Every structure is written in structure tokens, then in C-alpha cells.
Amino acid sequence: MTRRARDAGRPDARPPFELPDGYRLAGYRTGAFLGAGAWGSVYAAEGPDGTPAAVKLLGPACSSPGQRRTLAQMAAGELRFSRRADHPHLIRTLAVLTVDDPGHPELDGAVALVMERAARSLQDLLATARPGTALPGAERILAEVCAGLVHMHRSGWVHGDLKPANILLMPDGTAKIADFGLAAELEGTHAYAPPLGSPDHVPPEWWSQRTGARGVAVRPSADVWAFGVITHQLLTGGLHPFLGATARARSLAAQAYARGAAPLRPDQALPSRWRPVVAACLAADRDERARTDVAALVARATARPAGRRRAVRAGVGLLAGAAVLLALTGGPEPVGSAPHRARPLPGAIPAGSDVPTAYRGMIEDAARRCPEPEITPILLAAMLKAESGFDPNAARPETGEYGIAMWTPAVFDAWAKAANHPGPKSYLDPGDAIAAMGNYVCWLDQQLKRRGYTRDLPALVTAAYRTSDKTVAAAGGVPDRVRPHVDKVLRYLAEYGG
Known part of the structure; x- marks a missing residue:
């Protein structure tokens, strides 16, 4: 197959430079490598009294003098912010220093920040989420993030890069906002920061702002927008409120909404009491967002009427009694209230079909992540049946295609970022292969x-998966050489009810 590798690449999980085990910085002894990002790498550390910490090394040290000055300024700003805006739901920066070690030239000159150590990030938690199902503890996490964010704004600061990767979960589960490298102090209604940010979490107006000598103007309303996106993600199992196959597509959808060209369509899995929160935070007008009392909205969403609280307490007592009874009778233990789940997807896989049960959830998750109505579970199932007969060990060595979705390894790497778990991914793993397939189609x-096509999209998408979108456009429809394969998919689709 000639699927082209677009939007390829994943962040490198290896450190940009090795920190010797036991290396000491500001009295802290460093340990295991925890992760790497755009600015450097993070290591575990312990204080003199054994207090756990984390060391973030900004660099690498071979940066230019100008880059080093910028990193040093950002680190100093992060320390200044941490001291002036201390809060239980903001990660504390404990120390900042510039490494002075000519004996280790790869470290000499790097900027090091010592911070509180978390157990994982919210991004890690979202990577394990199932679309349509709220994350465990989502409401509590949102309330804690809201408290930290409101404190920042009332202290006169804007975060500027609020996203799941910058929300950390401590060992006891407490949520704390982190990474204040782009945090900026307000000068009236706005502040200035470098033109950086996550495309999935910046507001629509960010794309049209001009960069001046001091950077771009950032406002608390940008953080409010990001909080709205995160709220939607946590309560819908990672679904973005403006869905698309790529971050660029999602940002374009958000911009179209801001222009009034498309309505806001929260996913049906978003609980009704949280819809006003998301709608207010994602207001197209930034001035309207600036007037939003996020704390009050979140308090209303998480509040329970007195009668409901009494019912809950009574319910807890009944569940406790039921647990004792079931334990004595050997029945299953109660598991609490069922998580909120979305209504059945259009084009759901029929119960009596030949689609293996083990793959149905994977196929439905992949379809749910796509906003296009043509990409249904039964279309993906029909394509998989035609590609491999649902055989995860299928192979066409002559064309270099393998696995349940018949991926070529190089092209799979470009689209595997759709998979729902972190770490290495394999085209032979059905979960990874199906998630990447959903993202690509x-x-x-x-x-x-x-390109202007509005009809026969299931057939055209199937043909493009076997060739490419450009090949389909050049042929003006389904190319003759893949017509038998497309007809097979359409036949299976009809059998599944499509």
C-alpha cells in the first residue's frame, strides 16, 4: 500500500544527555531518568533528608549563549513565580541553579530546576482512557486544577501553556499545575510570553496574534479556554471538543467555531451538569471568557443538593450492608456506581456479526475519536475484515504489509500516535494497529x-487507504486497480447494516 507518512514523529523518550547516577545538584542527589521534553530532561532526586524531588535540566548545555540566557531567565521566572504564588495545587520550585562542572562538558552550563516530584501527569492518565468514559476522579482533579488556576490569576499571573502534560498528579492523587516556564506576570489585562503553546489547547485568537519585541500578548482568558478543553477531555475519556485526525485539523475546527462558521458540539458523553462549564470556558469571544467565574461554575457542577447528599449517605450504608451479604453468599462485590458512558455510536457493530468480540471495543474507540460521520465502527470493521480477515498475524511480505490493519511499518509509525497508551507501539498489536487505522482513515x-468529495465517501476512503487521497483525486474516484477490494469492503459493510 502507498500510504504516505504525514505528521510523522514522536517525542524522543531518551534523555538528550546522560546525568550520572548520584549526581548532586543544590544538595539533592539525582537518580533515575523520568522523561524528556522540548526543553530538556527530568530526573528523580532526593533531598538531604530523603524528601523526594525532581530535577529538570534545561538545555542541552551546548545551546548558544543567547539560548542559555533565555533558559536562565525562564528558570528564574519560574522560581520567582513559585515563591510569590505558592498554593497547594501548584507545583513548587525548590531551587534553581546553573550547572558549573567543566569535568562534565555535556552538563556544564545547563540550567537545573529542583521541584516537587509527582507520580505521573494527567497526560499519562489520559493515555489509558477509554473514549466516552470519564477518568476516575475527574471531577476532583478538575476542582483542584481550577483552584490552582484561579489562585494564579488572582495573584496576577497567566500560565500560558496549560495542558494535560503540565498537570501533575502527586503520589496521593492530588492534582497540581506545573511547568511555569511560560508563566507571565500581568501588566493590566495581559502579559507577554514567547509565541509557544500546545495547538490543542491554545484559544482561536492565538493563531492570529502578532509577535512583538516582547513576544505575544497572553491573557487569563487563554488559560480559561485551555481549562475548558481539559474539562471536556477528562469527562469524555480524552476526546477533544473540536475533533479531528490531527492537532492542526482540531485547531482549524476551533477557529471555524470562533468565526461563527460552526457550532460548539460537546461530545454526548459530557455530563449535563458540566456542559455550562465547557460552554463558558470555550466562549468564542475572549472578553466573554475573561468575565467567566470559573470557580463558581465548577462549584455548581460539583455541588450536590442536600437531599442528594442524604441519599448518597444512605446508599453508602446499603452498599456496605450488601457487601457483607454478598461476601457471605460468595456473590460478586459491589463496584460502586457505573461510570458515565456515551449512547451507542451510529453504525455500531451488530451483536451477531462475525467481528471478534476482543476487537469490538478497539474498533468503537477508534471510530469515536473521529468526528466524521462516515467513519463508523462497521466501516472500520468491514475494512479490517477485507484487509486481514481479523487476523493479527496476517502478512503480505511482498508488499511489506503486516498485522490486522495491514500496515507497512514505516507508515504505521507516522500514525501510531493515535494509540491509547504510552510507550512503544507495534503494528502487530491489534489495539495499536486499529487505533492508528482510525486516525488515518x-x-x-x-x-x-x-478536495470537494461529498458522496460515496466510504468507498473513496477505502480506496485511499489502499492507495492515497491524491491517487483517488487523480482518478476522479475509486481507481480501477482497487475496485475489487473496495467492492468487498462495501459488501461487508452492507452485511453489518451499513
Whole structure:
């Protein structure tokens, strides 16, 4: 197959430079490597009294003098912010220093920040989420993030890069906002920061702002927008409120909404009491967002009427009694209230079909992540059946295609970022292969629509998966050489009810 590798690449999980085990910085002894990002790497550390900490090394040390000055200024700003805006839901920066060690030239000159150590990030938690199901503890996490964010704003600061990767969960589960490298102090209604940010979490106006000598103007309303996106993600199992196959597609959808060209469509899995929170935080007008009392909205969403609280207490007592009874009778233990789940997807897989039960949830999750109505579970199931007969060990060595979705390894790497768990991914793993397939066919559907195609999209997407969107456009429809394969998929689709 000739699927082209677009939007390829994943962040490198290896450290940009090795920190010797037991290396000491500001009295802290460093340990295991925890992760790497755009600015450097993070290591575990312990204080003189055994207090756990984390060391973030900004660099690498071979940066230019100008880059080093910028990093040093950002680190100093992070320390200044931490001291002036201390709060239980903001990660504390304990020390900042510049490494002075000519004996280790790869470290000499790097900027080091010593911080509180967390157990994991909210991004890690989202990576394990199932679409349509709220994350465990989502409401508590949102309330804690809101408290930290409101404190920042009332202290006169804007975070500027609020996203799941910058929300950390401590060993006891407490949520804390982190990474204040782009945090800026307000000068009236706005502050200035470098033109950086996560495309999935910046507001629509960010894309049209001009960069001046001091950077771009940032406002608390940008953090409010990001909080709205995160709220939607936590309560819907990682679904973005503006869905698309790529971050660029999602940002374009958000911009279209801000222009009034499209309505805001929260996912049906978003609980009704949280819809006013998301709607207010994602107001298209930044001035309207600036007037939003996020704390009050979150308090209303998490509040329970007195009668409900009494019912809950009574319910807890009944559950406790039921647990004792079931334990004595050997029955299953109660597991609490069922998580909120979305209504059945359009094009759901029929119960009596030949789609293996083990793959149905994977297929439905992949379809749910795509906003295009043509990309249904039964279309993906029909494509998988035609590609491999649902055989995870299928192979076509002559064309270099393998696995349940018949991926070529190089192209799989470009689209595997859709998989729902962190770490290495394999085209032979059905979960990874199906998630990547859903991401890719969603993108193909969007590309074909941009080319003006509005009819026969299941057939055209199937043909593009076997060739490419450009090949389909050049042929003016399904190319003759893949017509038998497309007809097979359409036959399976009809059998599944499509």
C-alpha cells in the first residue's frame, strides 16, 4: 500500500544527555531518568533528608549563549513565580541553579530546576482512557486544577501553556499545575510570553496574534479556554471538543467555531451538569471568557443538593450492608456506581456479526475519536475484515504489509500516535494497529472532503487507504486497480447494516 507518512514523529523518550547516577545538584542527589521534553530532561532526586524531588535540566548545555540566557531567565521566572504564588495545587520550585562542572562538558552550563516530584501527569492518565468514559476522579482533579488556576490569576499571573502534560498528579492523587516556564506576570489585562503553546489547547485568537519585541500578548482568558478543553477531555475519556485526525485539523475546527462558521458540539458523553462549564470556558469571544467565574461554575457542577447528599449517605450504608451479604453468599462485590458512558455510536457493530468480540471495543474507540460521520465502527470493521480477515498475524511480505490493519511499518509509525497508551507501539498489536487505522482513515475522509468529495465517501476512503487521497483525486474516484477490494469492503459493510 502507498500510504504516505504525514505528521510523522514522536517525542524522543531518551534523555538528550546522560546525568550520572548520584549526581548532586543544590544538595539533592539525582537518580533515575523520568522523561524528556522540548526543553530538556527530568530526573528523580532526593533531598538531604530523603524528601523526594525532581530535577529538570534545561538545555542541552551546548545551546548558544543567547539560548542559555533565555533558559536562565525562564528558570528564574519560574522560581520567582513559585515563591510569590505558592498554593497547594501548584507545583513548587525548590531551587534553581546553573550547572558549573567543566569535568562534565555535556552538563556544564545547563540550567537545573529542583521541584516537587509527582507520580505521573494527567497526560499519562489520559493515555489509558477509554473514549466516552470519564477518568476516575475527574471531577476532583478538575476542582483542584481550577483552584490552582484561579489562585494564579488572582495573584496576577497567566500560565500560558496549560495542558494535560503540565498537570501533575502527586503520589496521593492530588492534582497540581506545573511547568511555569511560560508563566507571565500581568501588566493590566495581559502579559507577554514567547509565541509557544500546545495547538490543542491554545484559544482561536492565538493563531492570529502578532509577535512583538516582547513576544505575544497572553491573557487569563487563554488559560480559561485551555481549562475548558481539559474539562471536556477528562469527562469524555480524552476526546477533544473540536475533533479531528490531527492537532492542526482540531485547531482549524476551533477557529471555524470562533468565526461563527460552526457550532460548539460537546461530545454526548459530557455530563449535563458540566456542559455550562465547557460552554463558558470555550466562549468564542475572549472578553466573554475573561468575565467567566470559573470557580463558581465548577462549584455548581460539583455541588450536590442536600437531599442528594442524604441519599448518597444512605446508599453508602446499603452498599456496605450488601457487601457483607454478598461476601457471605460468595456473590460478586459491589463496584460502586457505573461510570458515565456515551449512547451507542451510529453504525455500531451488530451483536451477531462475525467481528471478534476482543476487537469490538478497539474498533468503537477508534471510530469515536473521529468526528466524521462516515467513519463508523462497521466501516472500520468491514475494512479490517477485507484487509486481514481479523487476523493479527496476517502478512503480505511482498508488499511489506503486516498485522490486522495491514500496515507497512514505516507508515504505521507516522500514525501510531493515535494509540491509547504510552510507550512503544507495534503494528502487530491489534489495539495499536486499529487505533492508528482510525486516525488515518479519519484524516483521509477530511482530505477528500477538502478536495470537494461529498458522496460515496466510504468507498473513496477505502480506496485511499489502499492507495492515497491524491491517487483517488487523480482518478476522479475509486481507481480501477482497487475496485475489487473496495467492492468487498462495501459488501461487508452492507452485511453489518451499513
